[in-house]
Amino acid sequence: MVAGASPLAPDQGFALDPPKAGGLWKPGLFPGAGGEMTLADRPRVLALAVLTEVLRRRRPFDEALEAGLDPSGLEGRDRAFVRLLAATALRRLGQLDAVIAAMLDRPGSLRPEVQDLLRLGAAQALGLGTPGHAAVDTTVTLAAASTVTAPYKPLINAVMRRLCRDGPAMLAGQDAPRLNTPDWLWQSWQAAYGPERTRAIAEAHLGEAPLDLSLKLPAEAGRWAERLDARVLPTGGSLRRAAGGTIPELPGFGEGAWWVQDAAAALPATLLGPLAGRRVFDLAAAPGGKTAQLAAAGARVVAVDRAAGRLARLHANLARLGLSAETVTADIARWVPEEPADAVLLDAPCSATGTIRRHPDIPLLKGPDDVARLVVVQTRLLAHAVTLVRPGGVLVYTVCSLQPEEGEERLAALLGSGAPVEPLPIAAHEVGGLEELVTSAGTVRTLPCHLAGQGGLDGFFIGRVRRT
Numbered sequence: 231m232v233a234g235a236s237p238l239a240p241d242q243g244f245a246l247d248p249p250k251a252g253g254l255w256k257p258g259l260f261p262g263a264g265g266e267m268t269l270a271d272r273p274r275v276l277a278l279a280v281l282t283e284v285l286r287r288r289r290p291f292d293e294a295l296e297a298g299l300d301p302s303g304l305e306g307r308d309r310a311f312v313r314l315l316a317a318t319a320l321r322r323l324g325q326l327d328a329v330i331a332a333m334l335d336r337p338g339s340l341r342p343e344v345q346d347l348l349r350l351g352a353a354q355a356l357g358l359g360t361p362g363h364a365a366v367d368t369t370v371t372l373a374a375a376s377t378v379t380a381p382y383k384p385l386i387n388a389v390m391r392r393l394c395r396d397g398p399a400m401l402a403g404q405d406a407p408r409l410n411t412p413d414w415l416w417q418s419w420q421a422a423y424g425p426e427r428t429r430a431i432a433e434a435h436l437g438e439a440p441l442d443l444s445l446k447l448p449a450e451a452g453r454w455a456e457r458l459d460a461r462v463l464p465t466g467g468s469l470r471r472a473a474g475g476t477i478p479e480l481p482g483f484g485e486g487a488w489w490v491q492d493a494a495a496a497l498p499a500t501l502l503g504p505l506a507g508r509r510v511f512d513l514a515a516a517p518g519g520k521t522a523q524l525a526a527a528g529a530r531v532v533a534v535d536r537a538a539g540r541l542a543r544l545h546a547n548l549a550r551l552g553l554s555a556e557t558v559t560a561d562i563a564r565w566v567p568e569e570p571a572d573a574v575l576l577d578a579p580c581s582a583t584g585t586i587r588r589h590p591d592i593p594l595l596k597g598p599d600d601v602a603r604l605v606v607v608q609t610r611l612l613a614h615a616v617t618l619v620r621p622g623g624v625l626v627y628t629v630c631s632l633q634p635e636e637g638e639e640r641l642a643a644l645l646g647s648g649a650p651v652e653p654l655p656i657a658a659h660e661v662g663g664l665e666e667l668v669t670s671a672g673t674v675r676t677l678p679c680h681l682a683g684q685g686g687l688d689g690f691f692i693g694r695v696r697r698t
């Protein structure tokens with residue numbers, strides 16, 4: 231056993247910019263940097279900074295990554311490597327921590343900076359298949375470059391060596407889905423979906439999600455599938471690329487032929503009925519994946535969101551696609567339009583636990599309190615959304631959450647509240663004939679383990695009602 235390190239003062243950590251200052255990279259990133267850092271170490275430095283931002287400052291992964299990469303000067307493969315490395319450490323954190331802890335006498339006393347370095351080293355050696363000597367060398371080099379971690383070089387070296395030797399066998403004996411899933415999520419999914427499904431969901435979270443695209447002209451799916459080296463999914467026309475890729479470089483991006491949208495996220499907008507010429511409110515619309523679908527189908531869309539910055543992204547996305555929609559910056563709960571809509575789509579703010587494959591920080595940053603807080607918001611927004619539909623019109627409520635409190639239970643509460651709505655059940659033929667997506671209540675529940683053989687789906691709830 232390697233002896234655990236004793237904690238030092240907490241203010242001697244890696245000097246990262248405060249979140250509001252933007253970039254994570256700066257020359258003084260490693261105070262007193264000596265050692266033998268080279269430009270080639272930059273991606274690992276950034277991955278470490280991103281990991282630290284997420285785990286210590288509770289900053290969302292995408293935001294930390296953007297703040298780190300944008301001013302970094304890194305390009306192409308290096309950028310992709312930073313993302314992959316930090317994402318792997320987050321996705322496999324439970325497993326990596328268990329292996330690291332098994333190699334220390336007093337794992338609890340490991341100081342945070344050393345722990346994060348070891349996590350990054352372990353993610354390379356055990357998650358990405360980096361050859362052992364390279365994982366050890368680069369981790370020790372990183373350690374040497376900070377006055378905070380340099381004194382722990384011998385410890386880091388010893389743990390990394392042992393980890394490279396014994397780690398793979400330890401990993402093989404681990405219960406990976408369980409170790410990487412926090413208790414509260416595991417228990418909530420067990421209660422909602424049962425033990426087998428829970429395990430399948432958590433298993434799906436161990437991998438990266440594929441790249442799905444929605445087409446401006448769905449009738450041209452065959453042609454675009456060929457050009458993009460993608461397959462047409464049975465869910466209703468989404469294309470899935472096997473290999474991902476750099477988005478702006480893919481065929482059709484510049485000409486606005488498609489946009490990135492998970493196949494499950496593309497379902498809600500298709501459940502509003504015929505759209506051509508109809509007045510449709512897209513509530514909580516930014517950055518506009520569903521707005522684009524509605525506009526492409528010929529609806530007269532009013533897209534409402536309270537975040538001006540995110541609405542600016544919606545504008546940019548629609549402009550690239552050559553589509554248009556009226557936009558309103560407002561809190562939906564207070565927004566009163568001049569006349570109601572034929573159809574309303576409410577894509578409510580939620581815990582986003584259905585998108586863990588794309589956002590591996592979610593299990594680490596969100597908790598049951600967030601769900602409880604969001605339930606209050608969703609209840610309020612849903613009640614107000616009903617008032618925005620004309621009698622006879624349709625309301626679709628959706629969340630990208632696996633938590634039934636945010637989905638199934640919100641729709642049931644609405645139906646039981648005396649609101650002027652009646653259920654409008656969704657049939658399997660409306661979701662590509664995929665019976666497994668439709669519940670006995672006529673709602674849609676997608677899970678990351680659905681279409682498992684084809685790369686899975688994000689977890690969405692979709693419910694539909696008619697205004698009476």
Ligand SMILES: C[S@@+](CC[C@H](N)C(=O)[O-])C[C@H]1O[C@@H](n2cnc3c(N)ncnc32)[C@H](O)[C@@H]1O
Pocket residue numbers: 513514515516517518519520521534535536537540560561562563577578579580
């Ligand atoms: C799940 S995202 C929407 C994704 C979007 N529908 C799409 O398909 O691209 C949730 C959105 O809700 C917005 N939002 C949250 N609370 C809101 C409120 N009270 N009023 C208006 N927008 C709100 C957020 O700004 C965020 O853009």
